[in-house]
Amino acid sequence: MTAKKRHVDAIDLTQDEGSSRPAKVGRSPQPRFSGNSMNAGQRFGQDTAFVPLSQADSIRFSQLDDDDAGADDLVQSTQNADDFNSISDSEFLTDLPTKIVGVQYYRGFATLGEHVTVKREPQNPYDSNAIRVLNVMGQQIGHIPRTVASKLAKYMDEKCVMVEGILTGVIGTYDCPLKLRLYATRNPVEQEALKRRMKQDRFPVQIRPPNRAAEAERDRIRKEAMKRGNAEEAGRQDSYTQAGRSQEAINPATLEDLINQSSTFNPRQMGQAVEKFGINESDLASMPMADTPSSMKTQLLSYQRQGLAWMLAKEAPSLPEQGSPGTVQLWKREGIRYKNIATHFATSQPPTLASGGILADDMGLGKTIQIISLIMANSKPRNPQSSSITLIISPVGVMSNWKGQIEAHVKPEHIPKILVYHGTNKKGANLSGYDVVITSYGALASEYTQSDGPPVKRSSGLYSVNWRRVVLDEGHTIRNPRSKGALAAYNLQADSRWTLTGTPIINSLRDLYSQVRFLKLSGGLDDLAMFNAVLIRPLSQGDPDGVYLLQEMMAAICLRRRKDMEFINLRLPPLKSHVLRIKFHSHEQEKYEMFQAEAKGMLNQYQTKGSGGPTYSHILEVLLRMRQVCNHWALCKDRVTKLTSMLEQHKVVELTPENVKALQELLQLRIESQETCAICLDNLEQPVITACAHAFDKACIEQVIERQHKCPMCRADIKDANNLVSPATEMGEDMGADSVDPNATSSKVDALIKILTAKGQTEGTKTVVFSQWTSFLDILEPHIKRHGIQFVRIDGKLNSKKRDQAITEFSNEPNCTVLLASLNVCSVGLNLVAASQVVLCDSWWAPAIEDQAMDRVYRLGQTRETTIWRLVMEGSIEDRVIEIQENKRLLSMTALSETENKKKGQHTAARLGDIEKLLR
Structure with a gap:
C-alpha cells in the first residue's frame, strides 16, 4: 500500500487505533516511503x-x-x-x-x-x-x-x-x-x-512446572558439601605458619633432561574473531601494494606495503555504485536508496562512511611503521576545516618509542615536527605548530569533560584541534565503552580514526563494540542495544546470519595478518614451547594441601550463605595463597583478616598510614585476581579502593562521587576523590617481599635455576623471566646472584629513564643474560628480541597478557630459535589454570565468549564456576 503524503511535521505522539492526537511537534528530515518486501x-x-x-x-x-x-x-x-x-x-x-x-x-x-x-x-x-x-x-x-x-x-x-x-x-x-x-x-x-x-496480563508465555525432585537433590548435595567443607577447615594444621627450607640440592641438569621432563604447549593456537571472520589468507596475500613513501628511510616489507595501500583506501571510502552487488561498511545500494544489511535501515540520503579502521596485525609485524608510512604518505586533510596533524594516543610507557621510531624510519630532512604532549610539555603548548602529537590515554581523559550535547571546540588542548587522524595504540584500552578514556576518544574531532591492536577482542564481542563506536560506523551499530541485537545475540545463539554480518563488518574495517601466514614470510626462527611440571617438596605439599582444604571449606560456606561466613575477598585471598605457595611459601600473607574485622566493627576505616597500607594490600589482592570494577564491570585499569574497602576503576568512582558522594556498593559517605586509596606502586604491583632468608629456596626456584644453568644451551642465550609478583622477583635475586648470573630487572617502581637503561644493558651487554620482568610492565610496548628464551613463572585466568609478554621476544627482528618455558607445580591449582586458559582461548577463537558475561552476579557466578574447577 502506498502511503499518503502528509505535511504535518509531527514526530512525537501517543497514537492508538482511530486516534490522531499528536503530543509534540518536530521535523523529520527524510521523505516518507512505503516499505519494501524482504525474503x-x-x-x-x-x-x-x-x-x-x-x-x-x-x-x-x-x-x-x-x-x-x-x-x-x-x-x-x-x-x-x-x-x-x-x-x-x-x-x-x-x-x-x-x-x-x-x-x-x-x-x-x-x-x-x-x-x-x-x-x-x-x-x-x-x-x-x-x-x-x-x-x-x-x-x-x-x-x-x-x-x-x-x-x-x-x-x-x-x-x-x-x-x-x-x-x-x-x-x-x-x-x-x-x-x-x-x-x-x-x-x-x-x-x-x-x-x-x-x-x-494475558501475555503469551509458557510456564514450566517446577522440578521438585531436582530441587531436593540440589539441596541435599549443597548440605553435604557444606559439611565436608567445614570439616576440612576445622582439621587444618597450623604448621603452615612455620617457614620451611628446602634441604634438597639443585642437581646439575642438561637442557635435554629438562625438555624430556616437559610437555609441549603452543600459545600460538590462540585465535581471534577477526582471524576467523575477517579477510581470508588467500585474499590477504593478493591485496594490492603501495609504494614506500619517498620520505621513508626504511623500505617497507611487501605485506607492510599492502597494509599501507589498504589504509590509504580506508581513509577515502566511497559508497557502492548503483547496480553494484557488494556492500561498503554494511551499506548496500537498492535503487535510489541505501540499505544497511545489519539493521535494515534504509535512506535515500547518502550515509556517512567511517574513514579509518582497525589495524590488528599480530604483535611484532610492524603496525607502528605502517602508521608512520601512512602519516608520511597522506597528511593532506580531507575537510577544509581540519588540520594536517596526526594525534597518536598510547600507553605512557611507549610514547617515547613512537617518537624514536618516527625519527629512525623517516629520512632526516623529512622528519615531521613531533610533540610529546604529556606532563610539563602540555603547559602552553601550541599544538598547531606540530605535525604529530603524541599523548597518553590518561592525558586525554584528563581533558575530557562529559556533556549531554555535541562536543564543543575548546580554545586550547586536545579538543581544540580537528585532527587529520587519530591513532589509538593498544586500541583495546578503550574496550570498556563507559570508561572515561573511551568517552574521551569517541569525542575527539578527526577526519580519520585508527586503532592498533593485536587483540581487538580480549574477552568478548563487547570489546569490538567500543572499536565500532570510536570509528563512527554508521547505520545504527554505534548503539549498544542495536549492536547486541544484530550481532552479539545472534552469534551467541549460533545464528548463521550473525556470522555473516560479523564477517562482512570485519572485512570492511579490520586488517589482521598473523606471523604464521605463508605470504608474510617473516623468516622467523622456530618457536618451541614447553610446560615443565615440578613436584612439591614435602613441606610445600603440606602447606599447599592446607590452603586447598581451607579454600574448599570457604567456597562451600560462601555458596550456601552460612551466617557469618566468608566473603568473596576471603576466597580470593586463600586462592592467591594457593598460587603463591606454588612459587615460594614466603609470598603468602594473610592480608585481609585484620582489615575485615575492623570493617565489621566500623564499616569505614580511618585513613591512617597503617590502614592505608592494609587497604592497598586488599586492593592488590583484587588486582592480582584480575577482578573487575563494580561499576562498569570491566577490568580495573586505574584501580582505587575506598575506605569502606570497595575497589573501582578510578574514572568510574570519580563520576559517581561527583553526583552523590556515596559508595555505590554500601552507601558509605565519600567526601571527595581525595579519599580514594591508590595502589602502592604505579603499575598495581605487590609491594615486594618481606625479609626472606636468601638461602631458603623452593621447588620452583630450583627449577628456574636449572633452566638458567642448564648445560647445552646455545652460546649467548639470554632469558626473560616473567612473574606477576615483584615479591617473587625479590626472592629470585639472591639465588641468581649465587650462581654468578648477571641480570637486570624491570618493574613498576622504575621510572621510564631507568627502564630504558635496563633494557639497553640487557640488549647490549654480552654478560647480562637474564632480565627479571614484571608481567604488568613488560606485556606491552617493549622490544626484547635480544632474548631467545622466556620463562613464565606463574599463570592466572586470562591468557592474553602472557601471550603479549611472549611477543616482546618472538617478533620481527628475532633471529634465534625461541624457547618458552612455563613452570607448573604438578597436581596443583596451576595445572587447572592452564585448562581454564585453554577454554578461554577456544572462546576467543570462536568469538562466542558472550557466555562469559560480566553482569553483576552472573560474572561472579562464572568466576565461582572457575574457582570450583580449580579446587576439584
Missing part, C-alpha cells in the same frame, strides 16, 4: 531495542555478598542504554505480535525486517503508559497501541523485561506490523514468577 532468508540477527534489567533485579538473580552488590548509579555514557551487560545475560520469553500506530506522521522509509528501538515515554501528556518506536537514527516512527502499552509499560518501568522490535510487514497509511521480542533473566525462580504475572 525470510534475508533477515540478519534477531531484533532490536531493549530496556535493561535493574541493578536490584541483577543482584537478586545471583549469588552475591556485600563485595559484589549492585550499584544504583552506573557511570553515565552517551548511550540510551544503561546496562549493556544485562543484555547478554537474558533469556527469550515470548514474541508479541502488535503494530506501530501513528505512522502517518513518519516521513522516513520503513523497511520490512528493519530493527527498531522501543522506548518508554512516561512523561507523555496524553498517556503515561506511552511507548515510542524509533528507527536506528533516533527518528520516531510512531507508538505502540494503548492497549498493549498499558500492559507492557509496568514491566519496562520495573526494568525486569528487555524489549527488542522488528518490522514484520509493509507500512500502511496509519500503522505498521511489528513484532516485539521480550527477554528476561535466566534465573529460573525469578523468571517463573515473572511469567506468572505476565500470564495474568
Whole structure:
C-alpha cells in the first residue's frame, strides 16, 4: 500500500487505533516511503531495542555478598542504554505480535525486517503508559497501541523485561506490523514468577512446572558439601605458619633432561574473531601494494606495503555504485536508496562512511611503521576545516618509542615536527605548530569533560584541534565503552580514526563494540542495544546470519595478518614451547594441601550463605595463597583478616598510614585476581579502593562521587576523590617481599635455576623471566646472584629513564643474560628480541597478557630459535589454570565468549564456576 503524503511535521505522539492526537511537534528530515518486501532468508540477527534489567533485579538473580552488590548509579555514557551487560545475560520469553500506530506522521522509509528501538515515554501528556518506536537514527516512527502499552509499560518501568522490535510487514497509511521480542533473566525462580504475572496480563508465555525432585537433590548435595567443607577447615594444621627450607640440592641438569621432563604447549593456537571472520589468507596475500613513501628511510616489507595501500583506501571510502552487488561498511545500494544489511535501515540520503579502521596485525609485524608510512604518505586533510596533524594516543610507557621510531624510519630532512604532549610539555603548548602529537590515554581523559550535547571546540588542548587522524595504540584500552578514556576518544574531532591492536577482542564481542563506536560506523551499530541485537545475540545463539554480518563488518574495517601466514614470510626462527611440571617438596605439599582444604571449606560456606561466613575477598585471598605457595611459601600473607574485622566493627576505616597500607594490600589482592570494577564491570585499569574497602576503576568512582558522594556498593559517605586509596606502586604491583632468608629456596626456584644453568644451551642465550609478583622477583635475586648470573630487572617502581637503561644493558651487554620482568610492565610496548628464551613463572585466568609478554621476544627482528618455558607445580591449582586458559582461548577463537558475561552476579557466578574447577 502506498502511503499518503502528509505535511504535518509531527514526530512525537501517543497514537492508538482511530486516534490522531499528536503530543509534540518536530521535523523529520527524510521523505516518507512505503516499505519494501524482504525474503525470510534475508533477515540478519534477531531484533532490536531493549530496556535493561535493574541493578536490584541483577543482584537478586545471583549469588552475591556485600563485595559484589549492585550499584544504583552506573557511570553515565552517551548511550540510551544503561546496562549493556544485562543484555547478554537474558533469556527469550515470548514474541508479541502488535503494530506501530501513528505512522502517518513518519516521513522516513520503513523497511520490512528493519530493527527498531522501543522506548518508554512516561512523561507523555496524553498517556503515561506511552511507548515510542524509533528507527536506528533516533527518528520516531510512531507508538505502540494503548492497549498493549498499558500492559507492557509496568514491566519496562520495573526494568525486569528487555524489549527488542522488528518490522514484520509493509507500512500502511496509519500503522505498521511489528513484532516485539521480550527477554528476561535466566534465573529460573525469578523468571517463573515473572511469567506468572505476565500470564495474568494475558501475555503469551509458557510456564514450566517446577522440578521438585531436582530441587531436593540440589539441596541435599549443597548440605553435604557444606559439611565436608567445614570439616576440612576445622582439621587444618597450623604448621603452615612455620617457614620451611628446602634441604634438597639443585642437581646439575642438561637442557635435554629438562625438555624430556616437559610437555609441549603452543600459545600460538590462540585465535581471534577477526582471524576467523575477517579477510581470508588467500585474499590477504593478493591485496594490492603501495609504494614506500619517498620520505621513508626504511623500505617497507611487501605485506607492510599492502597494509599501507589498504589504509590509504580506508581513509577515502566511497559508497557502492548503483547496480553494484557488494556492500561498503554494511551499506548496500537498492535503487535510489541505501540499505544497511545489519539493521535494515534504509535512506535515500547518502550515509556517512567511517574513514579509518582497525589495524590488528599480530604483535611484532610492524603496525607502528605502517602508521608512520601512512602519516608520511597522506597528511593532506580531507575537510577544509581540519588540520594536517596526526594525534597518536598510547600507553605512557611507549610514547617515547613512537617518537624514536618516527625519527629512525623517516629520512632526516623529512622528519615531521613531533610533540610529546604529556606532563610539563602540555603547559602552553601550541599544538598547531606540530605535525604529530603524541599523548597518553590518561592525558586525554584528563581533558575530557562529559556533556549531554555535541562536543564543543575548546580554545586550547586536545579538543581544540580537528585532527587529520587519530591513532589509538593498544586500541583495546578503550574496550570498556563507559570508561572515561573511551568517552574521551569517541569525542575527539578527526577526519580519520585508527586503532592498533593485536587483540581487538580480549574477552568478548563487547570489546569490538567500543572499536565500532570510536570509528563512527554508521547505520545504527554505534548503539549498544542495536549492536547486541544484530550481532552479539545472534552469534551467541549460533545464528548463521550473525556470522555473516560479523564477517562482512570485519572485512570492511579490520586488517589482521598473523606471523604464521605463508605470504608474510617473516623468516622467523622456530618457536618451541614447553610446560615443565615440578613436584612439591614435602613441606610445600603440606602447606599447599592446607590452603586447598581451607579454600574448599570457604567456597562451600560462601555458596550456601552460612551466617557469618566468608566473603568473596576471603576466597580470593586463600586462592592467591594457593598460587603463591606454588612459587615460594614466603609470598603468602594473610592480608585481609585484620582489615575485615575492623570493617565489621566500623564499616569505614580511618585513613591512617597503617590502614592505608592494609587497604592497598586488599586492593592488590583484587588486582592480582584480575577482578573487575563494580561499576562498569570491566577490568580495573586505574584501580582505587575506598575506605569502606570497595575497589573501582578510578574514572568510574570519580563520576559517581561527583553526583552523590556515596559508595555505590554500601552507601558509605565519600567526601571527595581525595579519599580514594591508590595502589602502592604505579603499575598495581605487590609491594615486594618481606625479609626472606636468601638461602631458603623452593621447588620452583630450583627449577628456574636449572633452566638458567642448564648445560647445552646455545652460546649467548639470554632469558626473560616473567612473574606477576615483584615479591617473587625479590626472592629470585639472591639465588641468581649465587650462581654468578648477571641480570637486570624491570618493574613498576622504575621510572621510564631507568627502564630504558635496563633494557639497553640487557640488549647490549654480552654478560647480562637474564632480565627479571614484571608481567604488568613488560606485556606491552617493549622490544626484547635480544632474548631467545622466556620463562613464565606463574599463570592466572586470562591468557592474553602472557601471550603479549611472549611477543616482546618472538617478533620481527628475532633471529634465534625461541624457547618458552612455563613452570607448573604438578597436581596443583596451576595445572587447572592452564585448562581454564585453554577454554578461554577456544572462546576467543570462536568469538562466542558472550557466555562469559560480566553482569553483576552472573560474572561472579562464572568466576565461582572457575574457582570450583580449580579446587576439584
